[in-house]
Amino acid sequence: MAAPMFSARLLGTLKRPGGSDGDGLDLSDDGLRCPSTGETFPNIDGIPSLYMPSPGEGKDVTARVKSFYEEHPFPSYEGLEEFGELVNKGSHNPFAARLLEGIGYNKLVLECGCGTGQLTHFLQLNNNHVLGIDLSLSSLRLAVEHKLRNGLERSAFAQMNIFDLAVKDGAFDVVIAHGVLHHTFDARRAFGHIVRKVKPGGIVMVGLYNRYARVPTWLRSKAIGILGPRIDYVVRNRIRDARKAEIWVKDQYYNPHETWHSIDHVLHWFDQNGVEYLNCSPPILGSDGEDAASLFDRTRPGTPYQRVVTQLSWLASIAREGALFDVVGRRREGPVV
Template structure:
């Protein structure tokens, strides 16, 4: 199937705004700007300075790379070894319309390609998208669609996606709150939204290492336990650069994020690591936790939380009314 026909198949997911009217964006030879002849570029105007800086940063970093993924079988094995991604794969329905915002090199999107899901993988980094598209072509995966798009100008129809995920991305944008709103708009009522953010308190040790990295550069890996476990030099350099030399990040608290949910009409489902119970399905609604300062601080005593740079994931379901 030609690239053009692939995108013609899913053109109804898109719209563009012309004089405040919504018009379908038909992907033909006249208006389809392609990167490397296969990846649609929907960024028509210049990016703001910060977004452009982040785009250039990840063009160089290309995190994560495919050193440990020779084919789809090895990528899938990697995915099921991670409990979080394994459970997403197990619980997402057949044929789900999925958006991954900030897909990077696309490994999660490609992992979730089973089950005839339609997966739209959006990023602002040409280099990262090219890596993901190369793997997609080599492994003949037809239902993952890589594209360059700005979170603040998403070209999708409103209320379109069954499942929207942005894991470790919003805190690298100029306005995480506004970016979250963009995700809610394109998620259908009853659809699931998953976001992963840096924890304000859990990022303390990483912040110290970031200051040291200004002096040590990539040699900061000698002081980082996670980096020392990475065997591939290229993958280690990508991790170190992403964690300690990143030009922009913001820090957040689960209580703040839950307030975003309330303001945008998103029902709380799960908070990891705080309220997740491994015996329950990932998307089964939990009782909303009471997040005092003490409770949010106690999240940090989960050692994985500290080693991974103070990361938390919150899951919600967009209200139907």
């Protein structure tokens, strides 16, 4: 069941970091190679790497976040997860199951900030091809290890910088950044980079910490040193593996950099980047998003008042699990300005 590092469809989306869309890549013996420049990109410890550090501005944030996730690969596998178990877990997770259903079949998907790659692996069901990128090699090592052990042919991984993505513009049907942009030095700019990678008419989904619902996590972060990790709902109820619990606590309470965002922030980003709003998860209360059959159905974003009420209500729901909300949009036809 030996699986190649990249399926042909995914290989076709790659380009030289910093290069133009003409600088495609080929597989070489121990990594990737750009035929037009002759440059080689050897794997690092078996992990494809197309990472180019951010120059100047934001460099220290990126470096701190990178070294944090090198030390704490997130979300990590619980013990020895077989692919079948991962699929069962994903199918029983309403968010993951709805996401997969929304994506549909035979799609090319880019997951920015894939961490240890569970979602990447799950989304390659339905004959989708999914590229997971992250800056943490230690996270990617677990992702690639799972891929190779289970012979998964349509998920692939590479180390990349979200501000200098080594993939071609407009190459993907769906681009996802679930819980990632808020760890970059400028989430708005990072969004601008990832949205270019969606083809016109394609889907972009961003998951961010909510500025209202994240407050209790912030309060807990002040107390967790004294009261211990059991004050966290996820540690108490969701996680069975000790190492995984430790990593969750580090990610949530000791992260070197995080920013908080509202639905309206994202709507603004959408406007600036030629993206049409489709839906929000959890849905905006009182909007038709509440009854949408699919996460990717086109719905109205409600009024500013409805959005504030919705986000306040999240204090009683998603706040206990990290306060991550996702907004889904569709890139309008035509080039990004």
